[in-house]
Amino acid sequence: MSARRALDLSLYLVTDAALCGERGVAATVEAAVSGGATIVQLRDKHASDEELLALLARLDEAIAGRVPLVVNDRLELVLRARAAGLRVDGVHLGQGDAAVLRARAELGPDAIVGLTANTPAHLAAVAALPAGTVDYLGVGVLRPTSTKPDHPPALGIAGFAALQAAARDAAGAPVPCVAIGGVRLEDAAPLRAVGAAGLAVVSAICAAPDPRRQAADFAAAWRGGATPRTAHEPRIPRVLSIAGSDPSGGAGIQADLKSIAAVGGYGMAAITALTAQNTRGVRSVHVPPAASLLAQLDALSDDLIVDAVKLGMLANAELIRTVAEWLGRVRPPLVVLDPVMVSTSGDRLLDPEAEAALRELLPLADLVTPNLAELAVLAGADGPAADWASALEQATALSARTGVLVLAKGGHLGGAEAPDALVDARAGAALAEIVEFHGERIATRATHGTGCSLSSAIATLRARHGAWEPAVAEARRWLRESLRHGASLEVGGGNGPVHHFAGLWTRGGLDTAPTPAELGAEWWADIAELRRAIDELPFIRRLADGSLPRTAFDEYLAQDAHYLREYARALAEAARLAPDASAQAFWAAGSRECLTGELARHERDLAGALGAATGGAAAEFEPNAVNLGYLDHLLASGARGGYPELVAAVLPCYWIYDDLGRRLLAGDFGPEPGSPEHPYADWLAMYAEPSFAVSTQRAIELVTGVAAAATPEVRERMHRAFRRSAEFELAFFAAPLAASADDAPAPPGCGTRALSATIGA
Numbered sequence: 001m002s003a004r005r006a007l008d009l010s011l012y013l014v015t016d017a018a019l020c021g022e023r024g025v026a027a028t029v030e031a032a033v034s035g036g037a038t039i040v041q042l043r044d045k046h047a048s049d050e051e052l053l054a055l056l057a058r059l060d061e062a063i064a065g066r067v068p069l070v071v072n073d074r075l076e077l078v079l080r081a082r083a084a085g086l087r088v089d090g091v092h093l094g095q096g097d098a099a100v101l102r103a104r105a106e107l108g109p110d111a112i113v114g115l116t117a118n119t120p121a122h123l124a125a126v127a128a129l130p131a132g133t134v135d136y137l138g139v140g141v142l143r144p145t146s147t148k149p150d151h152p153p154a155l156g157i158a159g160f161a162a163l164q165a166a167a168r169d170a171a172g173a174p175v176p177c178v179a180i181g182g183v184r185l186e187d188a189a190p191l192r193a194v195g196a197a198g199l200a201v202v203s204a205i206c207a208a209p210d211p212r213r214q215a216a217d218f219a220a221a222w223r224g225g226a227t228p229r230t231a232h233e234p235r236i237p238r239v240l241s242i243a244g245s246d247p248s249g250g251a252g253i254q255a256d257l258k259s260i261a262a263v264g265g266y267g268m269a270a271i272t273a274l275t276a277q278n279t280r281g282v283r284s285v286h287v288p289p290a291a292s293l294l295a296q297l298d299a300l301s302d303d304l305i306v307d308a309v310k311l312g313m314l315a316n317a318e319l320i321r322t323v324a325e326w327l328g329r330v331r332p333p334l335v336v337l338d339p340v341m342v343s344t345s346g347d348r349l350l351d352p353e354a355e356a357a358l359r360e361l362l363p364l365a366d367l368v369t370p371n372l373a374e375l376a377v378l379a380g381a382d383g384p385a386a387d388w389a390s391a392l393e394q395a396t397a398l399s400a401r402t403g404v405l406v407l408a409k410g411g412h413l414g415g416a417e418a419p420d421a422l423v424d425a426r427a428g429a430a431l432a433e434i435v436e437f438h439g440e441r442i443a444t445r446a447t448h449g450t451g452c453s454l455s456s457a458i459a460t461l462r463a464r465h466g467a468w469e470p471a472v473a474e475a476r477r478w479l480r481e482s483l484r485h486g487a488s489l490e491v492g493g494g495n496g497p498v499h500h501f502a503g504l505w506t507r508g509g510l511d512t513a514p515t516p517a518e519l520g521a522e523w524w525a526d527i528a529e530l531r532r533a534i535d536e537l538p539f540i541r542r543l544a545d546g547s548l549p550r551t552a553f554d555e556y557l558a559q560d561a562h563y564l565r566e567y568a569r570a571l572a573e574a575a576r577l578a579p580d581a582s583a584q585a586f587w588a589a590g591s592r593e594c595l596t597g598e599l600a601r602h603e604r605d606l607a608g609a610l611g612a613a614t615g616g617a618a619a620e621f622e623p624n625a626v627n628l629g630y631l632d633h634l635l636a637s638g639a640r641g642g643y644p645e646l647v648a649a650v651l652p653c654y655w656i657y658d659d660l661g662r663r664l665l666a667g668d669f670g671p672e673p674g675s676p677e678h679p680y681a682d683w684l685a686m687y688a689e690p691s692f693a694v695s696t697q698r699a700i701e702l703v704t705g706v707a708a709a710a711t712p713e714v715r716e717r718m719h720r721a722f723r724r725s726a727e728f729e730l731a732f733f734a735a736p737l738a739a740s741a742d743d744a745p746a747p748p749g750c751g752t753r754a755l756s757a758t759i760g761a
Ligand SMILES: Nc1ncnc2c1ncn2[C@@H]1O[C@H](COP(=O)(O)OP(=O)(O)O)[C@@H](O)[C@H]1O
Pocket: 343, 344, 370, 371, 372, 409, 410, 411, 412, 418, 419, 420, 440, 441, 442, 443, 444, 447, 449, 450, 451, 452, 454, 476, 479, 480, 483
């Protein structure tokens, strides 16, 4: 294959030894090519032939055949290098039609010959050359630059476009033009829009602290920048699935195209294999030649921009290498690899010998989404994880070893849960970051193609949202709804497909709303670390074992008494705003119970402890900053967000106390505090009362019901109000034992004091 075929000039690196500095030219080129440079020109006006020959040998190694290499000006040197067996693909010459004619004659038809052209006169000279003499023109300078001190006046985008329009050879065919001279990142989109063949970059990459990153940024700007959009008109992600065909329509590319469309992307598919399968299993597989796959891929990348790639069944080692080569060349901004080896039905979809090739492909992916069996193979474990904790361990090891983000999937775990987790140990296993997604297992046989569907949805949503966590959360929500409606399709007698468009057809929208139960689980999981911190507080520990000093307990009771009086007003306000009589009655009863139950008990306890003679604690009482902040938060939530935010904000006070009360009484914190001698036995029993558990359950149902029916924006504000209240709960419990205000955890952003006086008014 000649270097001229499908010459990719999109990111043309020109070297400058001085700018490369101590890093050196070879290391800079290596990094830039890894980042996405598509062609390299060695440019050195001062080095001797011997020095350049030695450098060419090193560049040959650094480039490793990935992109073409040409040399600036020195045709004799190119001829010498080639004679010595060094790989040099061509030459770039300054002006002079005689010089290019000679270069073409000496180097032959397959070599690359480029020419600089800055003026209409140069273009006229080019137009007189026989067709095929030059492969491209370097047209510049685009902006004033220091790397060419004697440069002609800067062209700007319009000047470049005008010269390019005139660049034709003797046969009248357009000659590709690369913009050179002071090219910046922000020039990529307009240059591509006016039809430039690429960007030539010198100092922006050679002098960059991280040439790989910088090249990747240029490559991304070039690929992504054809049609700039506004924030109000988000781009529809163009997502390519490279996967096998499942004629039954539930897995493979068929599932991928449906999934991409269902979550809001434009889907494309290059087919790696034709399986004959249905919902019961795979009967046979036909794998087309690798050249056919490459032709599909090149047809796409020669024409359009791919925002994300999802890789599915890759069948054999040759196809995997073909895909790897294409990815290395085209460098799509996002790659999600679903390492399909064994289908949900248990059929092998990858040659055993291809496993090694798949391992080599891994580092080219941004996210890999193995099921339990595939995870074990990739992590080199003895067998599939038997429980979720071992799955997370395997995923951590895999992520640490490959530097790739891993989505561990619990679809094949037994049990009532179907968890997934994003595992990021790219910075080393000890620093693994794990984000878990929980949800109950859905009782259905419609699980054919769940892995394919999930990975394509994630690729699409990651391109839309720009972050992994919301992409996975939304993809899961969508998949779970699709799983729930799968059986309604009545497809096949085995494991049927999921209903990819369930949400779209039943609700007429892309808003994949969660159920109340899912939201409850999500919010509760989200405050897990706050709940753990509450468990660890000395106040809670010592309350449980009875060693808490009475003064600290009384301080807590006094603060809580103040809080409860105002909290009762917040509940009354919830009753006032409630949308129906049942909710109204519930919150009103809660408000009353607050005053006649909890608060009355606190006041009795306080009076008992301090003695009626002192006049009770209330006389010297001052609410602390946490208390005021918490109450302001409740008030502000209602004032700003009405009923939904107000009830979200009051919920943690039910839920956390109910949970804590039950666990304290059950002895989760050490010896059972049930004995009558325990100084706080009475108090502990109050929150473990069954009636409190019933109220808590009802409060959770009411709040998550409102959230599930709300718009995503309101839902998110409710979630924030809920979380903030949980933060206040932690600070509230910490305050009594904090020696000084400085020791207490900072109250989470207190509002203004004045507001708390008017709560519920
Ligand atoms: N019965 C189920 N209920 C809920 N989620 C499920 C169920 N089965 C699979 N999933 C989810 O489907 C996705 C695919 O996972 P999995 O079945 O593990 O992979 P694969 O389909 O590649 O074998 C995961 O998000 C998993 O949690």
